[in-house]
Amino acid sequence: MTDECKIGVYVCNCGTNIAKVVDCDAVAEFALDQPGVTVAKSYKYMCSNPGQEMIIEDIKAEGLDRVVVAACSPRMHEPTFRKALQTAGINPYFLEMANIREQCSWVHDDPGEATGKARALTMAAVRRVAYHEPLEKRSVDMNSNVLVIGGGVVGMTAALELAGGGSRVYLVEREDHLGGNVARVDLTAPFLDSARDVVTSLVTRVTENPRIEVLLESEVTSFEGFVGNFETKVVTKGNGAVSSEFQVGNVVVATGYQQFDASRVTHYGYGKLPNVITSFELEQMLRAGCIETKEGRPPHYVAIIHCVGSRSREFHPYCSRVCCMTALKYAHEVRSAVPGCYVSDIYIDMHAFGKGHEDFYRGASEAKTLFLMYGKNDHPVIRKAGPKDDCEMLIEVNEKLSGEVIEIPADLVILMVGMEAQADSEATARLVNISRDKDGWFIESHPKLDPVATTTDGVYIAGACAAPKDIPDSVAQARAAAGRILARSIHGTIEVDAVFAEIDEEKCSGCRICNDLCPYSAIDFDEEKKRSTVISAVCKACGACVAACPSGAITARHFTDRQINAQIEGVLA
Amino acid sequence: MSFEPTIVGFLCNWCSYTGADLAGTSRIHYAPNVRVIRVMCTARIDPTFVLKALHDGADGVLICGCHPGDCHYSEGNYKMMRRYPLLKKMLADYGIDEARVRLEWVSASEGQRFADIVDDMTQRVRELGPSPIKEGLARDMAER
Numbered sequence: 120m121t122d123e124c125k126i127g128v129y130v131c132n133c134g135t136n137i138a139k140v141v142d143c144d145a146v147a148e149f150a151l152d153q154p155g156v157t158v159a160k161s162y163k164y165m166c167s168n169p170g171q172e173m174i175i176e177d178i179k180a181e182g183l184d185r186v187v188v189a190a191c192s193p194r195m196h197e198p199t200f201r202k203a204l205q206t207a208g209i210n211p212y213f214l215e216m217a218n219i220r221e222q223c224s225w226v227h228d229d230p231g232e233a234t235g236k237a238r239a240l241t242m243a244a245v246r247r248v249a250y251h252e253p254l255e256k257r258s259v260d261m262n263s264n265v266l267v268i269g270g271g272v273v274g275m276t277a278a279l280e281l282a283g284g285g286s287r288v289y290l291v292e293r294e295d296h297l298g299g300n301v302a303r304v305d306l307t308a309p310f311l312d313s314a315r316d317v318v319t320s321l322v323t324r325v326t327e328n329p330r331i332e333v334l335l336e337s338e339v340t341s342f343e344g345f346v347g348n349f350e351t352k353v354v355t356k357g358n359g360a361v362s363s364e365f366q367v368g369n370v371v372v373a374t375g376y377q378q379f380d381a382s383r384v385t386h387y388g389y390g391k392l393p394n395v396i397t398s399f400e401l402e403q404m405l406r407a408g409c410i411e412t413k414e415g416r417p418p419h420y421v422a423i424i425h426c427v428g429s430r431s432r433e434f435h436p437y438c439s440r441v442c443c444m445t446a447l448k449y450a451h452e453v454r455s456a457v458p459g460c461y462v463s464d465i466y467i468d469m470h471a472f473g474k475g476h477e478d479f480y481r482g483a484s485e486a487k488t489l490f491l492m493y494g495k496n497d498h499p500v501i502r503k504a505g506p507k508d509d510c511e512m513l514i515e516v517n518e519k520l521s522g523e524v525i526e527i528p529a530d531l532v533i534l535m536v537g538m539e540a541q542a543d544s545e546a547t548a549r550l551v552n553i554s555r556d557k558d559g560w561f562i563e564s565h566p567k568l569d570p571v572a573t574t575t576d577g578v579y580i581a582g583a584c585a586a587p588k589d590i591p592d593s594v595a596q597a598r599a600a601a602g603r604i605l606a607r608s609i610h611g612t613i614e615v616d617a618v619f620a621e622i623d624e625e626k627c628s629g630c631r632i633c634n635d636l637c638p639y640s641a642i643d644f645d646e647e648k649k650r651s652t653v654i655s656a657v658c659k660a661c662g663a664c665v666a667a668c669p670s671g672a673i674t675a676r677h678f679t680d681r682q683i684n685a686q687i688e689g690v691l692a
Numbered sequence: 693m694s695f696e697p698t699i700v701g702f703l704c705n706w707c708s709y710t711g712a713d714l715a716g717t718s719r720i721h722y723a724p725n726v727r728v729i730r731v732m733c734t735a736r737i738d739p740t741f742v743l744k745a746l747h748d749g750a751d752g753v754l755i756c757g758c759h760p761g762d763c764h765y766s767e768g769n770y771k772m773m774r775r776y777p778l779l780k781k782m783l784a785d786y787g788i789d790e791a792r793v794r795l796e797w798v799s800a801s802e803g804q805r806f807a808d809i810v811d812d813m814t815q816r817v818r819e820l821g822p823s824p825i826k827e828g829l830a831r832d833m834a835e836r
Contacts, residue, residue, distance in 0.1 A: 192713045193730070194705075221716030222728055226807070232724040239727050552764060554707065556801040574706055574764070574800075618732075638766045661765035662736025666775075678732060683741055690700055690727035691748045 124249045127158040127183040128241065129174055131165035131190035133220055140224040141237045146189060149238050153245050157181050166196050171203040178207035185251065187244040189217035189237065195565070210253035212617065212677060217244040243689030250682045254617035259656055261347035262368035263608045266291065268339055268547070269373035271299020272590060273582030273597040275321040277371045280601035282330035286608065289365050290325065291334045291353055297322045299375050300583075305405035306452060307590060308444035309479030315406075317590070334363070342370065342550050345659065346577030347613055369577045369604045372561065373597065374547055376538035376583040379428030379435070387424065387534055388501055394418075394511050395501065395532045397427075398445060410456050410531070412511065417457045418530035420510050423449055424499060425466040429537030432496065437558060439537030440587040443470045446535050447483040454486065463489040463527050465499055465516055473589065491527070492519040501532060538587040551578045560586045571600040576615070579603060618677045619658040620665055624650050626672035633664035633673065697751035697817040701728040701810075702737050706764035708756035708798040708806065715803035722807035723814040726754055733757070734795075735768030739779045742793060746783075749826050752792040752817040756806065759797040769797070787824060791816045 128150040132138035143161040151159035158177050164170050165188055177183055188200050193216040201211035217240040227233040263286045267274045270292030278288045304314040325331050337355040344350050347368045355361045381389040381397045389395050393413040404410045411417055423446045429439040443466070450462045471480045484490065493499055499516045510528035518525045540559030548555045553573040554562040561580045564572040571579050579600040582593035607613055629649040634642050641657035642664060662675040703709040709730050715722065731737060734757030742753045757769040776795045783793055794813055798806045
C-alpha cells in the first residue's frame with residue numbers, strides 16, 4: 120500500500136525541544152528508506168511559516184499525496200498542518216502526526232532510546248497515512264442562542280457581550296440574585312474602586328437587555344447535543360419547580376469559585392477563637408461600615424494572615440492570586456476606618472504580579488503596615504492573650520527576614536481564605552462534558568493558545584472556574600469566550616470534523632447490536648431494508664459500534680481497522 | 693544486556709492521551725518502552741487490535757481510558773471494561789500471562805499517574821521476559 124503513495128515525512132526539531140534528545144536527522148534518514156517515502160526532512164520549526172511553506176512546496180513540486188509530521192502532539196498542531204495540506208491542494212486528512220515531543224523527547228532522556236521510539240512512532244505514522252482517505256468536513260447549523268451558566272461578573276459580562284453581538288442569551292444563576300462572589304466584596308484592589316458599582320452597573324444592564332433572559336434560583340439539569348445544536352433543560356425553583364427547555368449553539372461556563380473553609384485549618388482556631396475571622400467576614404464589616412471585635416470594640420491591633428488553604432501541602436498547592444492584594448487593601452481600609460489601629464501583615468511571599476500591584480504594595484509599606492514573613496510550612500501560632508495583655512490574642516511568628524521569633528498583639532485576626540473549585544464542579548463538568556484538573560478546576564483546550572475553549576466543541580469556560588483569577592483577568596476571559604462564540608456564529612453554519620461512523624449496507628446483517636450501544640442514539644434502523652444506518656450529524660465518532668459489530672460492517676472514518684492495524688505494524692516494525 | 697520489552701499503548705484521545713501529553717509538558721520522565729496509538733475512545737478498541745499487537749511482536753499491551761463516569765462519550769469506557777475480562781480469559785487460554793495486557797484509567801490531569809503506570813508495567817513485563825508468542829513465531833520462522 121505504501122508503495123503506491125508519495126509520502127513526505129517532516130521531522131520537527133522544535134528548536135531544541137525535540138532535537139536535544141532525539142536525533143531528528145537520523146529519524147528523517149530512516150524514514151527516507153521506507154517504501155513510499157519520497158521526501159524526508161528535518162527542520163527547526165515545522166509549524167513556522169517557512170516550515171509550512173516547505174511542506175506546501177514539496178507537495179506541489181514532488182506531487183506528494185500523503186504527509187507525516189513528526190513533531191508535537193496532534194492535539195497541538197494537527198489543525199495547522201491540515202491547513203497547510205489544504206493550501207497545497209490536497210485533502211487535509213492525508214496528514215498523520217507522530218507525537219515525538221510530549222510523548223518522547225520531553226519524557227525520555229536517553230538519546231538512543233528516545234530516537235528509537237521516535238523512529239517507531241514515525242514509522243507507524245508512515246504506515247498509517249498510506250491508508251488515509253480523503254474526507255470532507257460536514258457543515259452543520261449554528262444556533263446563535265447561548266447558555267451562560269453562572270450570574271457573577273464573568274457570566275454577566277459574557278452575556279452582555281453576546282447580546283450586543285446579536286445572540287439571545289439564557290443566563291442561569293442558582294442564587295436569588297446576580298453578582299456572584301464580587302457582590303460580597305467592598306472595594307477592589309489595587310485601585311480601590313467600589314465592587315458594588317461594578318456589580319450594580321452590570322446587573323442593571325443585564326436585566327434591562329431584551330436579549331438576555333435571566334433565570335434566578337435555577338439550575339441546568341441536562342445539556343445534550345453537539346456544537347451549534349445543544350438542547351438544555353433548566354429547572355427554576357422558587358414558587359414550585361418550573362422546567363424550561365432551550366436550544367442553544369454554545370455554552371459559557373462561568374461558575375466561579377467557592378471560598379476555602381477556614382475551619383479546616385485547625386491551627387488558626389477559626390470557629391473557636393471568636394475574633395479570628397475570614398476575609399469575606401471582614402468584607403461584610405467593611406460594607407456595613409463598622410469594624411469591630413465580637414465584643415463590639417474597635418480593634419487596636421489587626422493581624423492579616425496570608426495563604427490560608429493556599430500554597431500548602433495539606434490543602435491546596437496553588438496560589439489563589441487575589442489574596443495578597445486584597446490583604447493590602449484591608450491594611451488600607453482598616454486604617455482609614457479605625458484611625459490609630461496597628462496593622463500587621465503576615466505573609467509567605469508577596470505576589471504583586473499585576474498592573475498597579477507593585478505600586479500598591481509600596482504604598483502599603485510606606486503607610487506603616489508591619490510586614491512579617493513566615494515560612495511556607497512554618498505557620499504562625501495564635502493563642503489567647505492573658506489578663507495582663509492589652510489585646511485579645513498573641514501571634515507568634517518565626518520571622519524569616521530577621522530570623523527571630525516575634526510575638527505580635529492582635530484583637531482581630533483576618534484569615535485570607537483562598538479560592539477553591541466549587542463543591543459541585545464535578546457535576547458541572549459531567550453536565551457539559553469537560554474535564555477537571557487535579558484541583559477540580561476546569562481544563563482549557565490549551566492553557567496558552569486556547570484558554571477559554573475546552574476539548575468539547577461549543578463549550579467555553581471563563582473566569583475563576585478554570586483557576587483562581589482576579590476581576591480583570593476574569594472579565595477578559597468572559598469577553599474572549601463571547602468573542603469566540605460570536606465569531607463562529609456569524610455565518611449561521613459551521614464546519615465540524617469529518618470523522619464519523621458509516622455502515623456498509625451490504626455487510627450489515629440487521630442484528631441491531633449497535634442500535635442500543637450508541638450513547639447518542641445516532642443509529643437508526645431501517646425497518647424496510649432491515650439494515651442499520653448512522654445519522655452522521657449526531658454521531659460523535661467514539662467508535663463503540665465499530666468494535667462491536669459482529670459483521671464488521673461499520674467503519675470509523677479516519678480510525679478504520681486498516682489504519683489502526685497499519686499503525687500497530689508500524690510501531691512494532 | 694537485559695531484556696527491554698516493547699509495549700503497545702492504546703490511549704483514548706480525551707483523557708489518557710491528554711494525560712500522557714501532560715506528563716510531557718510537565719517533563720515527568722518515564723520508561724521509553726510504550727508506543728502509543730491514539731483512538732477516540734477505548735470503546736473503539738477491537739480486541740483483535742490487542743491480539744494483533746501481541747502477534748506482531750509486542751511484549752505487552754497497555755490500554756488507558758477515562759475514569760468510570762468521566763468518559764467523553766459518557767459510557768465508552770464501560771464497554772471496554774466489559775470486553776476486557778473476556779479478552780483476559782481468551783489470553784489465558786493462549787497461555788499469555790495476564791500481566792502482559794493491562795487496562796488502566798488515566799484522566800487528563802494525571803500525567804504522573806500515566807508515567808507511574810508505564811514504569812510499573814514496563815518493569816513487570818521486563819521481569820516476565822519476551823512474549824512467548826514472539827519467541828514461538830521466531831522459532832517457527834527458523835524451522836521453516
